[in-house]
Amino acid sequence: MAAGNGTQQRTISALVQDKPGVLARISGLFRRRGFNIASLAVGRSESPGLSRMTFVVEGPEEVVKHVAAQLDRLIDVVEVRDITESNIVWRELALIKVNAPAKTRGEVLELTNVYRANVIDIGVESLTMEISGGRQKIDSLIELLRKFGLLEVIRTGRVATLRGTLVEGEDDGLFQSDASSPTYILPVTSGESGSV
Amino acid sequence: MSKHLSGSQIVCEALLKEGVDVVFGIPGGAILPLYGVLSQYPDLRHILTRHEQGAAHSADGYSRSTGKVGVAFATSGPGATNLVTGLATAMMDSVPMVAITGQVGRAAIGTDAFQEADITGASMPLTKHNYLVMRADDLGATVHEAFHIARTGRPGPVLIDIPKDVFTEMGNYDPDAPLDLPGYQIPCKAEESQVEAAAKLINESEKPVILAGHGVVLSRAFDELRELAEKAQIPVVTTLLGISSFPEDHVLSTGFPGMHGMAYSSLAVDQADLIINFGSRFDDRIVGDAKRFSRSSKKIHVDIDPAEINKTIAVDAPVVGNIKDIFGQLLPKVKQKTHLEWLQHIEHLKAEHPSLRIPESDRLMGQHVVKALSDVTKGEAIITTGVGQHQMWAAQHYQFKNANSWLSSGGAGTMGYEVPSAIGAQVGNPDKLIWSICGDGGFQMTLMELATAVENNLPVKYAIMNNNHLGMITQWQDFFYEGDFQAETYTANPDFVKLAEAYGMKGIRVTKQDELESAIAEANAHDGPVIVDFVIEKVDDLYPMIPAGQSVEELIEEPN
Ligand SMILES: Cc1ncc(C[n+]2csc(CCOP(=O)(O)OP(=O)(O)O)c2C)c(N)n1
Numbered sequence: 001m002a003a004g005n006g007t008q009q010r011t012i013s014a015l016v017q018d019k020p021g022v023l024a025r026i027s028g029l030f031r032r033r034g035f036n037i038a039s040l041a042v043g044r045s046e047s048p049g050l051s052r053m054t055f056v057v058e059g060p061e062e063v064v065k066h067v068a069a070q071l072d073r074l075i076d077v078v079e080v081r082d083i084t085e086s087n088i089v090w091r092e093l094a095l096i097k098v099n100a101p102a103k104t105r106g107e108v109l110e111l112t113n114v115y116r117a118n119v120i121d122i123g124v125e126s127l128t129m130e131i132s133g134g135r136q137k138i139d140s141l142i143e144l145l146r147k148f149g150l151l152e153v154i155r156t157g158r159v160a161t162l163r164g165t166l167v168e169g170e171d172d173g174l175f176q177s178d179a180s181s182p183t184y185i186l187p188v189t190s191g192e193s194g195s196v
Numbered sequence: 197m198s199k200h201l202s203g204s205q206i207v208c209e210a211l212l213k214e215g216v217d218v219v220f221g222i223p224g225g226a227i228l229p230l231y232g233v234l235s236q237y238p239d240l241r242h243i244l245t246r247h248e249q250g251a252a253h254s255a256d257g258y259s260r261s262t263g264k265v266g267v268a269f270a271t272s273g274p275g276a277t278n279l280v281t282g283l284a285t286a287m288m289d290s291v292p293m294v295a296i297t298g299q300v301g302r303a304a305i306g307t308d309a310f311q312e313a314d315i316t317g318a319s320m321p322l323t324k325h326n327y328l329v330m331r332a333d334d335l336g337a338t339v340h341e342a343f344h345i346a347r348t349g350r351p352g353p354v355l356i357d358i359p360k361d362v363f364t365e366m367g368n369y370d371p372d373a374p375l376d377l378p379g380y381q382i383p384c385k386a387e388e389s390q391v392e393a394a395a396k397l398i399n400e401s402e403k404p405v406i407l408a409g410h411g412v413v414l415s416r417a418f419d420e421l422r423e424l425a426e427k428a429q430i431p432v433v434t435t436l437l438g439i440s441s442f443p444e445d446h447v448l449s450t451g452f453p454g455m456h457g458m459a460y461s462s463l464a465v466d467q468a469d470l471i472i473n474f475g476s477r478f479d480d481r482i483v484g485d486a487k488r489f490s491r492s493s494k495k496i497h498v499d500i501d502p503a504e505i506n507k508t509i510a511v512d513a514p515v516v517g518n519i520k521d522i523f524g525q526l527l528p529k530v531k532q533k534t535h536l537e538w539l540q541h542i543e544h545l546k547a548e549h550p551s552l553r554i555p556e557s558d559r560l561m562g563q564h565v566v567k568a569l570s571d572v573t574k575g576e577a578i579i580t581t582g583v584g585q586h587q588m589w590a591a592q593h594y595q596f597k598n599a600n601s602w603l604s605s606g607g608a609g610t611m612g613y614e615v616p617s618a619i620g621a622q623v624g625n626p627d628k629l630i631w632s633i634c635g636d637g638g639f640q641m642t643l644m645e646l647a648t649a650v651e652n653n654l655p656v657k658y659a660i661m662n663n664n665h666l667g668m669i670t671q672w673q674d675f676f677y678e679g680d681f682q683a684e685t686y687t688a689n690p691d692f693v694k695l696a697e698a699y700g701m702k703g704i705r706v707t708k709q710d711e712l713e714s715a716i717a718e719a720n721a722h723d724g725p726v727i728v729d730f731v732i733e734k735v736d737d738l739y740p741m742i743p744a745g746q747s748v749e750e751l752i753e754e755p756n
């Protein structure tokens with residue numbers, strides 16, 4: 001998925017050995033090859049000893065399309081799929097703590113209902129809700145809550161899986177993409193090393 | 197059946213089970229427990245090098261020249277960090293190696309203890325895989341995994357870091373335990389559909405060129421390469437690291453292309469209608485400007501590493517798998533052909549662009565030295581080199597007849613590789629003639645290993661191409677910095693003949709063309725290590741040359 005300025009985002013799902021240092025190997029590879037991690041979600045998988053990682057990676061188009069092949073070279077990566085072009089369903093979870101004094105609490109709760117978010121903690125002046133869904137849904141709730149005073153937003157990053165049906169889901173758009181040209185991404189000019 | 201042993205004993209038993217008969221290394225506190233059991237394992241020959249970089253390059257040279265996994269030992273901290281250049285060199289050229297390093301005791305890890313260095317962290321991008329082993333029980337399986345990973349698939353170096361108290365801990369070792377590597381698949385045969393597609397392109401091509409890379413050497417597919425080339429009469433171009441995968445006195449041999457390759461070779465690649473790449477990664481020294489690389493050809497890329505496909509050059513037919521297996525699949529599908537017109541054209545290119553004319557001079561030129569070495573040794577020696585002008589002259593003017601007789605740091609371009617790699621090659625090939633073609637610069641980076649050669653009676657012949665310069669730097673400054681020469685001249689090189697004598701070696705000096713043959717013959721006849729100090733002319737430029745990032749259109753064949 002194009003993110004403008006010649007960069008592209010790809011969603012990668014990987015099954016990796018649950019061992020110390022695995023994340024360092026993967027993040028080191030991303031750094032070396034000039035990929036930026038837009039999001040990363042890790043947790044135990046259905047198989048004992050293996051973790052599932054879902055990444056959203058961005059970088060120059062010509063480079064990021066090789067990310068799965070590069071990851072597969074790592075010994076601790078058991079299985080890896082680039083699911084960007086597949087029929088996938090994805091979700092993200094966010095915890096949002098927002099100012100909610102008595103005066104505005106009703107309005108905030110109403111938004112919570114409309115967005116089918118759950119209130120999981122209530123304080124005197126604030127409340128915390130959880131919401132899961134696609135990026136646009138979460139983004140728009142955050143936007144609407146902004147005027148009440150956002151205290152904290154915590155997002156998990158995308159988790160994704162292939163759909164069990166043939167029905168195509170709706171594309172959720174770019175993932176937390178920064179429209180300005182990210183400077184941390186290596187430029188692609190010439191492949192020549194310039195070394196002697 | 198499981199045995200109860202100390203960590204050190206487990207390491208040695210596992211090494212022996214892997215067929216290791218020699219290791220190169222230097223002891224130190226953290227690895228002393230391993231050295232403490234070596235006397236129990238006389239079949240593990242230990243060669244004491246003078247620097248850990250030397251141990252790593254020797255293991256590399258041993259590995260490249262024998263096909264066996266080279267092994268290096270080093271202690272924690274500075275011992276381990278001294279290995280790093282050797283690991284990077286092996287990694288870039290996919291050389292199978294296992295390095296074993298001592299680490300501080302488990303309780304001290306992470307405390308900045310004396311001689312602690314995070315070598316697994318440091319070597320992560322420079323190894324195919326690495327391990328920090330925290331229990332003696334895991335040592336046996338780890339050593340076997342490490343060898344399996346190092347030698348299979350796309351080979352590479354693997355490092356095992358072992359805390360001092362894991363060497364002394366008692367643990368169980370089951371030599372027959374199966375490997376547990378769920379994430380590691382070894383490609384062998386390619387998918388039939390890929391092979392079909394490649395065969396179709398080959399059969400349809402009128403102007404095919406084979407580009408043989410290091411993959412052919414690593415998979416030892418020399419006979420198969422020759423069979424395919426002869427069956428379909430396809431000219432064979434090698435990459436720098438593919439040199440000696442195909443006999444250079446064969447009519448189909450068409451040199452090596454790229455930055456300092458033969459002009460006819462670069463032109464053949466440029467004019468072909470099909471490039472059949474066996475195990476080369478389309479490196480930037482060959483490709484130059486990727487957009488203008490061999491524009492009119494289709495490309496077949498045969499490689500064991502799927503991550504190499506389409507990395508720099510878009511290909512029409514990828515074939516992923518082990519090159520040797522793929523030759524087997526491909527051969528029956530490829531039709532016999534003559535390609536008469538194309539081969540005549542290649543002959544014409546060779547005649548029009550001989551490229552290797554040695555400049556007329558009464559003085560001694562680097563090219564004269566290599567040419568004489570090639571003639572006197574009949575192209576049958578194993579050659580190792582450093583990096584620089586002498587390396588390119590060696591590649592250009594030595595006519596390699598034997599398979600796998602060229603050892604050079606192509607990917608990393610590591611100066612200093614020349615001295616220890618030759619030691620490793622001689623250890624692995626005690627009866628063969630090894631000539632190390634050295635730069636005076638590179639030689640001085642690792643010359644302490646001369647003592648290792650003398651100590652172990654290794655009759656390596658060192659040819660120092662002594663131009664009193666970092667010749668290749670002179671050249672780049674001439675080309676790209678308007679001749680603003682900086683830091684490329686040596687004014688205090690040692691007397692290399694006296695140096696040889698100081699090390700107890702034979703030393704010979706050659707300053708004239710007519711002394712070449714007799715000096716080389718004298719060195720060959722001497723049954724110990726020799727240094728021949730070839731005092732050669734300094735030249736600013738080496739030809740042919742395609743400047744970095746350019747294409748064959750900018751090829752400079754000879755000075756004007
Ligand atoms: C370890 C290392 N340091 C620096 C370089 C950069 N470099 C490439 S060629 C070269 C000059 C080599 O000089 P020498 O060994 O005398 O060979 P010559 O070019 O003179 O034949 C240098 C410094 C390198 N390749 N490796």
Ligand SMILES: [Mg+2]
Pocket residue numbers: 584635636637661662663664665666667
């Ligand atoms: Mg020199």
